[in-house]
Amino acid sequence: MARRERTAALKDTLAYEAARIMVDQGLTDFEHARRKAAARAGVRDRRNWPSNEAVQEAILTHRRLFLGxxxxxxxxxxxxxxxxxxxxxxxxxxxxxxxxxxxxxxxxxxxxxxxxxxxxxxxxxxxxxxxxxxxxxxxxxxxxxxxxxxxxxxxxxxxxxxxxxxxxxxxxxxxxxxxxxxxxxxxxxxxxxxxxxxxxxxxxxxxxxxx
The missing domain is CATH 3.30.460.10 (Beta Polymerase, domain 2)
Incomplete structure (x- = not known):
């Protein structure tokens, strides 16, 4: 897998983890959720972190999938x-x-x-x-x-x-x-x-x- 693809995959993973954290814990602070997700995954380089928009889209996906x-x-x-x-x-x-x-x-x-x-x-x-x-x-x-x-x-x-x-x-x-x-x-x-x-x-x- 090329480096760009690995970075994109990592961002997607962190976005969904941040979204899960926000939904499960009732958080509204995107930055806090991203930090938590990155810490759990051991990702320190912010260039590999997802954007707020990506996390927001992941929240919608999470709610649709698990709440129906x-x-x-x-x-x-x-x-x-x-x-x-x-x-x-x-x-x-x-x-x-x-x-x-x-x-x-x-x-x-x-x-x-x-x-x-x-x-x-x-x-x-x-x-x-x-x-x-x-x-x-x-x-x-x-x-x-x-x-x-x-x-x-x-x-x-x-x-x-x-x-x-x-x-x-x-x-x-x-x-x-x-x-x-x-x-x-x-x-x-x-x-x-x-x-x-x-x-x-x-x-x-x-x-x-x-x-």
Missing amino acids: DAHFLERRELRRHALSAMRVFAAFSPRLVGAALTGTGDLQGGVQMFLFADRAEDVIFALIERNIPWQEGERSFRYPQGQRASHPEFRFLAGEVPVSLIVLPSDHLRHPPLDPVTDRPQRGASVAEVEQMLAEEESDYRFEMGR
């Missing part, structure tokens, strides 16, 4: 929770991001979305109006040209599902932060796009069940 229909049903339920929350905060142009969007998440990990407002207080008022108790914090994001900025985050439970609202300035709708997995602009999915996603998934599931 349960993976689809939980993903659908999570996205329904996301859509419900997005409709509540429709005035802030919500965008679904993170694991609920990519399909790698679960109900325990919850929903993450961007809201766009020039004043974080407006989101606080919306929470108060709906009698939603929340916890406040900050999230740091990277932007192009190496910039980094912190933004307000409001967390609450919708039933038993954690929801995270990250408030970005209005003009960031066109200039969002970088996705921590892909390093591309994290544009997310709008209400209409999540609705379409759910409709297509439901259609595909009915087709598979009817085969």
Whole structure:
């Protein structure tokens, strides 16, 4: 086997091991999972480590293989929770991001979305109006040209599902932060796009069940 093929095979092996670690241990930190996988395999050279995207794809494969229909049903339920929350905060142009969007998440990990407002207080008022108790914090994001900025985050439970609202300035709708997995602009999915996603998934599931 040529060196390039060996390297590719090693990266695949580490990707699936990192994915297994993340799913089994409920981790969300890709770097931590990759380090664990590499340590178990005795691979110190980071050039042989898989990318975050490769690990993310391996998580999807792992969940499909080992969870089967349960993976689809939980993903659908999570996205329904996301859509419900997005409709509540429709005035802030919500965008679904993170694991609920990519399909790698679960109900325990919850929903993450961007809201766009020039004043974080407006989101606080919306929470108060709906009698939603929340916890406040900050999230740091990277932007192009190496910039980094912190933004307000409001967390609450919708039933038993954690929801995270990250408030970005209005003009960031066109200039969002970088996705921590892909390093591309994290544009997310709008209400209409999540609705379409759910409709297509439901259609595909009915087709598979009817085969």
